[in-house]
Amino acid sequence: MAFTTLTFFLFTAVVIAVYYLFPVKKYQWLILLAADYVFYLYAGYKFAVFILFTTVTIYLAAIRIESLKLRSKEKIKAEGKSWSREEKKAYKAGVKKKEKTILALALIANFGILVFLKYSNFLAGGINQILGHTADGGPLPMLKLFLPLGISFYTFQAAGYLIDVSRGAVKAERNLLKFALFISFFPQIVQGPISSFGQLAAQLTAEHKPEFIRFKLGLELILWGYFKKLVIADRAVIAINTVTADYTQYTGTTILAAGLLYALQLYADFSAGIDISRGIAQILGIDMVQNFRRPYFATSINDYWRRWHITLGAWMKNYIFNPIAISKLFLGWSKKMKQSGFGKTAAGAHIARVLPTSISSVIVFLVVGLWHGANSKYIAFGLWNGGIIMFSILLKPVFDKMCTALRIRTESFGWRVFRIIRTFILVLVGYYFDIAPGFYGAMDMMRRTLVDQRLSLGKTEIAGLGLGKADFLILAIGMLIMFVISIMEEKNQIDTPGELLERRSFAVRFAVIAITVLMIAFWGIYGPGYDPADFVYMQF
Amino acid sequence: MEELMAILEEIRPDVDFETEKFLVKDGILDSFDIISLVGALNEEYDIEIQPVDLVPENFNSAEAILALVTRLQDE
Structure with a gap:
């Protein structure tokens, strides 16, 4: 039921009417849930299995993680006083490990389905080519797969919720039907915006008057x-x-x-x-939440990604970029470099400081590229964007010096227009990867x-x-x-x-x-x- | 507080951390500055700032940052 069809128009009108005419306001949200599933099943009943799987597994995992948290808190409260600092630490670490195992299992299962449906043919083709065959003529068969409607969007939204619960940022939803509504809200399931539980969920189940x-x-x-x-x-x-x-x-x-x-x-x-x-x-x-804020007025690629598909960018930042950039590994590298001889020079100190952010940016954009599709051209698209951001972070002091030396008034309107045009050209190069038949096609x-x-x-x-x-x-x-x-x-x-x-x-x-x-x-x-x-x- | 001010000034010498109260909201600190800051704070105060702590409220002012550091030291 595409948004541009008369069926969708009538469907939405009926949903809105029933939603507001429904006499028991407390259960108004059930109308939305029913509408979601009518909308979803209309796209194909086979799909429903996948969204139900995600709904149930993430729902259960979140409750399990939260009960572990609550139980450990109670135990520490009851018995913690008699424990030494080390004992307390060891106990907390043990609970954390259990929580992380559940989180990992749920994420692997859900992203596993997404990766399998979306990328298995791409991977099989790649392996066939490595083995010296054509992509679809090697030992690994090409499977006839279909993508359930909105699978990337609802998987990301569900995964974000589970990570938030494990971080203690939101409370686990105890009502399965309310959770199902958060995962399947029909206006957004097809193409987003990817919403966070904290921002959206309570609104969905609240009572609303026209x-x-x-x-x-x-x-x-x-x-x-x-x-x-x-x-x-x-x-x-x-x-x-x-x-x-x-x-x-x-x-x-x-x-x-x-x-x-x-x-x-x-x-x-x-x-x-x-x-x-x-x-x-x-x-x-x-x-x-808003998903676009005049992206072609961006003054840098970094700015573009804060204006374009904002909710995907926010998701990536929150759940991939931040954890990688502040991981012990990355901050450790940065520290080591700072202490080395190279780190004592001005350039070295700068590079050491921005190393975690620049590498994390490339990783994030590689994922963004892959998110767009299973094709080497999308990997190139991701690396192009991530590479420019890395380049601009690493060379920022050089660019700043150049601006001073050339006496460019960086606050001026003309400079801003220049930056907007320059950014648009860089974005346009990225789009070539999108419309080309493949990586070499884009280059050509x-x-x-x-x-x-x-x-x-x-x-x-x-x-x-x-x-x-x-x-x-x-x-x-x-x-x-x-x-x-x-x-x-x-x-x-x-x-x-x-x-x-x-x-x-x-x-x-x-x-x-x-x-x-x-x-x-x-x-x-x-x-x-x-x-x-x-x-x-x-x-x- | 003085120690914290020194760290902040090393990362962004151009910002007046004593008066600015909306460092993140007003876009004075970007996510790259915050990551650098996390590295410095972890090292200086022997704490472990977690991804969940990376919200604007914790980085909007020098006071907020100090509160975050104190909370994590107590844990």
Whole structure:
């Protein structure tokens, strides 16, 4: 049930109506849970086994870990006074070990399923190639696997919860049905945002009354999402698909145009999906975290990842980057280097200081790359991003000195624009890995972009990519609208166009909404005979 | 406190740690600074800062950092 179908629209309308009309407010949340499973089973009943497995195993593991914690606390309270400091320490370590074993088993089981379904063919192909065969013609067979809907998203969300419980940051949920709701909330299950238990869970099960302002802002957000998806993303994708089907047929000019269109499409598409999710949640009385904050205004790759797919970045930071960077191993390396002869020099001291963060960044982005898919091009995508971040941390003193020597006013508007453009180019290189058929394809596409710029031929080619002049005009208008809204949001530090509209008069609000509806109606790509493009992030 | 100030100043000499009260919230300290700080604090005070301790509230001001250190020393 894709977000762009009439079925989904009707389904959501019915859910909202039943949710608010349900007489026993205390059990209102059960309507959401029922809706989640209707939504999920509609995608395929086979899938339900996987999400149920994750729900039950993580639910039980969390309770077990928490009971161990509670029991050990009580024991220390009761008998601790008669223990020596060492005895207490040893007892605590013993409990911690048990907790960690349960945590590890639950995480391995759940990520094991994800890795198996998503990466086993990639790994088997790689091993076949190492053994001197073709990827699909070696001793290891290629399996016909399917990915359950939203498996990456709910697995990450569930794993985050379990780690939080083991850290003592949140209390374990004792009600299985309430926990099942946290894992399966239908607006977010397909493509996120990946939410933390502490932020989302209590809201899901609280009692909610219909509020006019939430309906208004929620509907405006949904409308904005449909505009970005149907008018911009699903139009741009037509030209992109034509080029990527066989990029060797095209000049570097056209390949570059496809890359730029992809930057537009990916942002419009993914942020549209998130806006629709957040809008529906808002109507249901639930605030979900923001996933995008004008990513193309980022002034560095590091900044880009704080603005793009924010919830994935936050997850990675919280559960992978931080534990690795402050591990005894990494901090130990840093300390050793500091004490060495090299560490006594200015450059050495800096490198020793930033060593844990820079290596952890590369590891995290390797994981982010793999998260995007089982293909060497995604590993390259991850290393490209992680490598730039590492490079920028290590060389920061050099860059700072260069700025001083060149008398660059780093606070100036011009310098900021320069940094934004530079960052966008680096991001665009990363996108080439996304749209290319493979790693070598991406390299070849970059080479062609650099050496094969032929404007007039490119212009003719672009005209033949399946989009007419009117389509390009609509894309340009759409992009301009997104750009202007982004600037206004950035200026006012506001994250949705609806909140911007709130400050305007009724006439302006009415006109803007009416025009948006008309643009979607006339320019949106939908209707009979048209197969709506899946959201880009749906198959993760 | 003086000891802590010396550590903080070594990591970010450009920041006035006596007056800033929202070091993380205002983006004065980024995650890279905090990791460096964790290394220095662990070593100086013989504590083990855990991932769960890496929340803005623990690093927003010199006082908050000192409170974190004191709590971990007592454990």
